[in-house]
Amino acid sequence: MNVRFNHRLLILPAGIICLAFFLLPLTRLVWLSASGGGAGYLAIITDPVYYRSLLSTVVLSVTVTVISLVIATVTGLFLTDSRLEGQSSQGKSSQGQLSQGKPSQGKAFRGKTLLIAMLSFPLAFPGVVIGFFIIMLGGRQGLVAQLSLALSGERWVFAYSIAGLFLGYLYFSIPRVVLTVMGAAEKLDPGLPEAGRSLGASRWQILRDITLPALMPGLISSGSVCFATSMGAFGTAFTLATQIDVLPMTIYTEFTLNANFAMAATLSLVLGGITWLCLVMARMKGAGSVNMGG
Template structure:
C-alpha cells in the first residue's frame, strides 16, 4: 500500500502538468473550433485553397528543412567525431551557438544576410546591378529554420558517432568494402535511431516555429502565420483553433511514426 501511495505521489506532478498544459488546452481548442457551425471550420480547411496551401507549404518546408539538416549534420558530425584538429572545440561551440537565439533574432540574421540592405543585396548591386533579396520569402524562412535545426542534429550525430563500434568499421575494410559501403551498411544503421529522433524534433520545430516566420512574414504563408492572422486580424477563433489542432495532429503523427521507426531501428541493432 505504501509503495502504491508513493507511486501516486511521484506521478502527481506529471499528471498536473499534463492536464494544465496539454489536456485542458486541447479540450478548449476542440470546443472553440466547433462553435459557429460545428465542424464547418475543418471543412473549410480541406476545401479552401488558402488553408490547403498554407498546410502544404508548412509540411513541405518542415520536411525539406529536416532532410537538408540531416544530410549536412551527418557529414559534419562524423567529421568532427573522427578527426582532431586545432580549434575543434571552438568550432563545436560555434555550431551550437544558434541554440541560444530565439526565432525573432534568427529572423533578423536572415534579413541582415538577404534583406534589402543585406550582404546578398550589396553583392547583387556590385555584380549584376540589382539587389538580390530572398529574406521575406519561403527561401528566407527555410534558411532561418535551417540555421537553428542543424546544431540540434549535429550534436545528436556526434553523440551517436562516438559510440560506434570501430571493430565493425575495421572488419568492413578488411573484407574489401569501400567507404560508401561502410557508411551505408555499418555507419548509417548505427546512427539511424539518433537521426530519426533528431529529425522528428527538427520537423516538429519547423512545423510550429513562429518567431522567425513572424519576423519574415511579408510573403510567407505557413500555418503559424495563418493561425496568427485568423486569431488577431480576422477574430476567427474557430478557424484559428481548428488550424492549431490540425498543426498539432500532423506533428504528433510525425513524432509517433518517428518513435516507432526509432524503436524498430534499436531492436534491429540490438
Template sequence: MKLNNHRPGGGNATLHFMMKHNFSRLILLLPALMISLTFFLLPVGKLIWLSLADGTGQSYWSIFTQPTYYRSLLSTVVLSVLVTLVSLVIATISGLFLTRYQFRGKSLLIAMLSFPLAFPGVVIGFFVIMLAGRQGMVAQASLALVGERWVFAYTMAGLFLGYLYFSIPRVVLTVMGAAEKLDHNLVEAGRSLGANRWQILRDVTLPALTPGLISSGSVCFATSMGAFGTAFSLATDINVLPMTIYTEFTLNANFAMAAALSLILGAVTWLCLALARLKGATSLNMGG
C-alpha cells in the same frame, strides 16, 4: 505434522506495504499529472470546443477546401520536410567529420555550431534579414556585381534558411553523440573484408546512426512545423501555418478556424513524432 511458517498478520503487512508503495508512486506522479492536465488536456479540450462551436465542424472542412488554408498547410509541411532532409544531410557529414578527426580549434567550431540554439526565432529572422534583406550582404554584393539587388529574406527561401540555421545544430549534436558510441570493430571488420569507404558508410555507419537520425529528424520537423518567431520576422510574402493561425486569431477574430488549424498542426506534428518513435524503436531492435 506440518508447521505453519507464516507469521500472524503477514498478509496484512504485505497489503499495507503495497498500499504505501502505490501511494508513494502516486505522490511522485502527481506533479506530472497536474502539468499534463493544466498545460495539455485543458487547452486541447478548449481548442476542440472552440473548433466545434458552430456545431457542424465547418472549420475543418474549410481547411481542405479553401486555398488559403490548405496551401498554408501544404507549404508548411513541404518546408518542414525539406528543412529536415537538408539538415540531416549536412549534420550527418559534419557530425561524422567532427567525431572522427582531431584538429586545432575543434572545440571552438563545435561551440559555434551550437551557438544558434541560444537565439530565439525573432533574432534568427533578423540574421536572415541582415544576410538576404533589402540592405543585406547578398543584396549589396549582387548590386555591385550585376547592378540589381537580390532579396529573398521575405520569401519561403529566406524562411528555409532561417529554419535551417537553428535545425542543423540540433542534428549535429545528436549525430556526434551517436557516432561516439559507434563500434569501431565493425568498421575495421568491414575494411578487412575489402569494403571501401562508401560501403562502410552505407552498411555500417548509417544503420548504426539510424535511431539517432530518426529522433533528431522528427524533432527538427516538429520544430519547423510550429516555429513562429522566425516566420513572424520574415512574414512579408510567407504563408505558413503558424502565421495563418496568428492572423485568424488576432486580426480576423476567427477563433473557430484558429483552433481547428492549431489542432491540425498539432495532429500532423504528433503523427510525425509517433511514427519516428515507432521507426526508431524498430531500427534499434533490428540492430540498426
C-alpha cells in the same frame, strides 16, 4: 503503504501541470473547432488560403529536415571520424605504445572543440533573433542586397520570402541534428568499420552497410524533432512575415486579425495532429531500428 502514498504525491504536480497546460487547452481547442460544425476541416481542403498554407508548411518542414539530416550527418561523421580512426588503430599499436609508456589516443585536428562550439552557437538564440540574422543577410539593406547592388545595380532580397524562412529554419535545425549524430557516432564500435576494411569493403560500402544503419535510430529521432520544430516555429516566421504563408502565421492571422476562433482552433488541431503523428511514427520506427540492431 507509506511508500506507495508518497509516490502518488510525487506524481501530483506532474498531473496538475498536464491538466492545466495540456488537457484543458486541448479540450478548449476541440470545443472551439466543433463549434464551427466541421466546416473548418472542409475549408482546409477547399479554400486555397488554407490548403496552400498547410501544403507549403509541410513541404518546407520536410525539405528542412532532409537537408539538415544530410548536412549534419556529413559534419557529424567528419567530427567523429578521427576519433574512431584513432580507436580502431588502438589494437594494432597498443603493444608498441605500452612498451614505450605512451597511452593510445585518437587523433583530433586543431580547432575541433572551437568548431563544435560554433556549430552549437545557434541554439542560444530565439527564433526572433534568427529572423533578424536573416534580414541582415538577405533583407533590403542586408549584405546580399548591398553586394548585388554594387555588382549588378539591383538589390537581391530573399529574407521576406519562403527562401529566407528556409534558411532560418535550417540555421537552428542543423546544430540539433549534428549534436545527435555526433553522440550516436561516438558510441559506434570502431572495430566494425575496421572489420569491413579488412574484408575489402570500400568507404562507401562501410558507410552504407555499417555506419548509417547504426546511426539510423538517432537520425530518425533528430529528424522527427527537426520536422516538428519546423512545423510549429513561429518567431522566425513572424519576424520575416511579408511574403510568407505558413500555417503558424495563418493561425495567428485567423486568431488576432479575423477573430475567427473556430478556424484558428481547427488549424491548430491539424498542425498538432500532423506533428504528433510524425513523432509517433518516428518513435515506432526508431524503436524498430534499435531492436533490429540489437
